[in-house]
Amino acid sequence: MDTGTHVVMGVALTGLATLDPNVTPTFTAVATGIMIGSQIPDIDTVLKFKNNAIYVKNHRGITHSIPFTLLWPLILTFLIFVIFPGVDVLHIWLWTQFAVFFHVFVDIFNSYGTQALRPISNKWIQLSIINTFDPIIFVAHLVAILFWTLGVHPSIAFGTLYALLAFYYVLRFMLQKAIKNQALKQIQQEHNPVKIFVAPTIRFMEWRIAIQTETHDYVGRSYGRNVAFNDVFKRQSFPNDHIMAYAKHDENLRSFLSFSSIYRWEVTRIDKKTTELRFIDLRYLKNGHYPFVAILHLDDDMKVTSSYIGWVFTEEKLMKKLEA
Template identity: 50%
Template sequence: MDTGTHVVMGIALGGLATLDPIVANDPLLPAAVMTATIIGSQAPDFDTILKLKNNAVYIRNHRGVTHSVPALFTWPLLITGGITLFTGTSNWQTILLWSFIAVFLHVFVDIFNAYGTQALRPFSNKWIALGVINIFDPFIFISHLVALSLWLVGSSPGPVMLILYIIIALYYIWRILSKKAVVQIAKEAHPDATHVFVSPTINWSQWHVVIRTPSVMYVTECRNRQLEYFEQYAFDPIPDTEVLNAARQDANLDAFLSFSPTYRWETFEKDGITEVRFVDLRYRSKGHYPFVAIVQLDEELSVMNSYTGWVFSEEALQKKLNIVLP
């Protein structure tokens, strides 16, 4: 989810914690637990700092180690240790519990969007991306704001937040069933489909869908349970050629391929420069595919320039290629 949603979820968890008798009966604990849930709701995304290095490192590692199984326990221990040290409270077990709930909930909700996480590391590096909830979901965010507003005007926070999370749990079930229906529609239209990649949008009735068959990839949109076709491409696995093998040595393209499950690739040659371009088909927006990886090679197949990340115009991409070094 987006940062704003994680923030309001952390505050709401702090309100929910007031149902815990231990928190309710210790005057020092409510503030300490609120601090723990807010930090815990943000902690797994501290790896965003990797953007300062480069996009390849960020794409390969974001939502990786910091969202892994060990992180579920490491973050709460660090948070609890820091809060206990600075507040002097002796009830560290309760702080540990609620910080764990906050970290777990952060990782759990992240697996429901199309980006996903590597939540099973170190047991598996597979990306778990269920494609059910958009990165920013207005219903989830606004429902939290409503609940927090009720708390602000005097409602008891525990019962309000409990009702909030019951509603959101039902909302998730509805979205899971909605996505399942989209996949079924795609498979009925293409019985030979080997993969159906679904990405939610901010619109409940609109889904980005890529249907892959043994020979063709269809880029479509499902709106109101009807498929609309945009483009189709031949499904060509990456061939074993000198050009593509050289390009795959580049860190930017390697990071892209570690993350993207469905893409198309093409090569261009101009003025002695060979350009290898990969685009992720899941994120089509206004006729454009914004998540890309580009590698430019010289006549000896050495990398000259490369880039991976989000760009929304060809002009912006060329500017990035001019400043990004291999």
């Protein structure tokens, strides 16, 4: 989820914590642990300052793993105890642990996902039923928090919130399944599906769809129960060993391949000395454009002269990034 949603979720958990009678004497310390715990797994966002390749490859990776989900609360509890000596360490740890776990748990429901089972498995868990920012979830939390501040008992305000959200998540699973079935129905008469990606947008009834088959890639959107494929690409053989000899070692391309599950590629001679190798993630089509890409420029010896990974919405901006 986005930072704003994790903040309001932290406030809601703080309100819920007031139901614990052991929290009252140390409420400030517990609230501090919950609010920081609701954000700390995303500390890896600082990797953006290093470069996009490292960020894409590692965001929501180790900081959302099992060891760190257990480690963050211990670190925070120790620091809080230093700042607030004499507080109830056990309950600070319990509520901070719950906040960290809840952060990681809700992140598995969007299309970016997390490596929440690491080190048991490095597989990305991406249930793809909730958009990174879901206005319904965000507003529902604001309403519950408002009622709580107006004097409604937290068990009613937040109990109702979580009951409605549980129903909402089940509904999103049902919608995703229905759209997936409809999308497969429209293509399976001709091709055998290999991979299918159905993910939400910020609009409740609009979903992104990408399907990889043995021979073609299908990309489109659903509007309600209606599925429309905007693009159909014939699958190509992977770029040959001559082209990939140096490209496969490029940090940007390696990050792209570790993150993207459905993509296509293009090899283009752009001038007398330069060949462009472009990998295009098919999952994020928007307004006729595929913004998430990895681009490599190769010389006549197929050595990488420049490369880039990231979100680019115009060719002009992309060329500037490659030249930087």
